[in-house]
Amino acid sequence: MSDSAQAEKIAEKIIDGKAFAAGLRERVGAAVAKLNAEHGLTPGLAVVLVGEDPASQVYVRNKAKQTKEAGMASFEHRLPDTTSQEELLALVKQLNEDPSVHGILVQLPLPKQIDSAAVLDTIDPAKDVDGFHVINAGRLATGQDALVPCTPLGCLMLLKDRLGDLSGKHAVVLGRSNIVGKPMAQLLLGANCTVTIAHSRTKDLPAECRRADILVAAVGRPEMVRGDWIAPGATVIDVGINRIEGADGKNRLVGDVAFEEAVKVAGAITPVPGGVGPMTIACLLANTLTAACRAKGLPAPEL
Numbered sequence: 652m653s654d655s656a657q658a659e660k661i662a663e664k665i666i667d668g669k670a671f672a673a674g675l676r677e678r679v680g681a682a683v684a685k686l687n688a689e690h691g692l693t694p695g696l697a698v699v700l701v702g703e704d705p706a707s708q709v710y711v712r713n714k715a716k717q718t719k720e721a722g723m724a725s726f727e728h729r730l731p732d733t734t735s736q737e738e739l740l741a742l743v744k745q746l747n748e749d750p751s752v753h754g755i756l757v758q759l760p761l762p763k764q765i766d767s768a769a770v771l772d773t774i775d776p777a778k779d780v781d782g783f784h785v786i787n788a789g790r791l792a793t794g795q796d797a798l799v800p801c802t803p804l805g806c807l808m809l810l811k812d813r814l815g816d817l818s819g820k821h822a823v824v825l826g827r828s829n830i831v832g833k834p835m836a837q838l839l840l841g842a843n844c845t846v847t848i849a850h851s852r853t854k855d856l857p858a859e860c861r862r863a864d865i866l867v868a869a870v871g872r873p874e875m876v877r878g879d880w881i882a883p884g885a886t887v888i889d890v891g892i893n894r895i896e897g898a899d900g901k902n903r904l905v906g907d908v909a910f911e912e913a914v915k916v917a918g919a920i921t922p923v924p925g926g927v928g929p930m931t932i933a934c935l936l937a938n939t940l941t942a943a944c945r946a947k948g949l950p951a952p953e954l
């Protein structure tokens with residue numbers, strides 16, 4: 652095969668999350684404009700950042716910018732690293748009561764003096780646009796209307812867009828965190844996949860992965876999934892966001908999958924950056940729109 656034919660084949664395999672997210676944000680923006688014109692409602696998202704973690708600051712800035720671009724109100728709350736649990740809970744309760752706020756996101760991780768689970772469970776479940784509250788986790792697990800965690804929701808959208816019906820496919824989810832792995836497995840189960848959840852105690856990770864039609868990697872280990880862990884033609888979703896030092900001494904962003912190896916074997920694969928990350932923020936906006944509609948007793952638009 653010629654070099655250009657080879658390059659074309661690889662390009663076809665890449666799932667362009669950045670482009671899909673841009674389209675989703677446009678659809679959210681159009682729905683927000685309609686909601687505003689017909690009902691005088693402007694969805695509002697409050698983002699709370701505790702401490703000065705530079706990566707978190709970048710995400711929070713991006714979220715605020717994209718929230719405004721979609722025509723929604725953005726409220727940013729920055730608290731010092733030394734904030735107490737009581738102070739943070741007081742702010743969350745104030746946001747719960749504020750009628751202009753439809754979505755609340757408390758950026759994770761939180762400083763160690765704060766009990767994250769207690770904070771997340773204080774957020775009004777109807778405003779929990781991260782979908783991390785136990786009520787929303789329970790609703791998702793029991794097949795009821797829930798606010799669904801943004802990252803897995805974005806992964807599911809990319810999978811359905813690429814593969815159509817997912818029924819009967821064998822999905823392997825690497826990672827079992829409450830914010831990615833577990834809700835991802837629930838969503839895939841809801842889409843009628845046969846689901847395996849693998850983690851740090853799984854015996855033969857490469858063998859489990861090779862059985863996957865759909866492989867979702869969310870472990871936080873740079874390039875852990877090698878090309879020979881992937882079944883030929885499988886669809887690979889790389890959730891990992893890892894900053895590592897490149898050969899040139901500069902920082903670069905890599906996923907949990909060794910992309911160059913994997914792209915040769917996989918049928919389709921998300922890149923890092925430009926894959927799942929942008930979908931997470933677009934889904935956050937979609938969830939804020941959903942929360943605002945439900946607060947007014949309106950049906951959430953199909954996006």
Ligand SMILES: NC(=O)C1=CN([C@@H]2O[C@H](COP(=O)(O)OP(=O)(O)OC[C@H]3O[C@@H](n4cnc5c(N)ncnc54)[C@H](OP(=O)(O)O)[C@@H]3O)[C@@H](O)[C@H]2O)C=CC1
Nearest residue numbers: 802826827828831850851869870871890891892927928931
């Ligand atoms: N793109 C995006 O928008 C987002 C990206 N991320 C990224 O996704 C990744 C995962 O995030 P998150 O779920 O929060 O991470 P956690 O650290 O909470 O969970 C990691 C999971 O991976 C498992 N694991 C860790 N090491 C191994 C290993 N060597 N072999 C097998 N399993 C392993 C752990 O197993 P065990 O339970 O046994 O410890 C755990 O279940 C990170 O890179 C994070 O940065 C996260 C959120 C959003």
Ligand SMILES: Nc1nc(=O)c2c([nH]1)NC[C@@H]1CN(c3ccc(C(=O)N[C@@H](CCC(=O)O)C(=O)O)cc3)C=[N+]21
Nearest residue numbers: 710756757758759760781892924925926928929931932
């Ligand atoms: N309450 C809470 N909710 C979250 O959803 C949440 C959180 N806390 N804490 C941190 C993680 C991480 N996260 C990302 C969002 C967007 C990108 C993203 O847009 N990434 C770009 C690249 C960004 C870059 O260059 O650094 C991309 O992959 O193309 C990545 C990661 C949300 N998180």
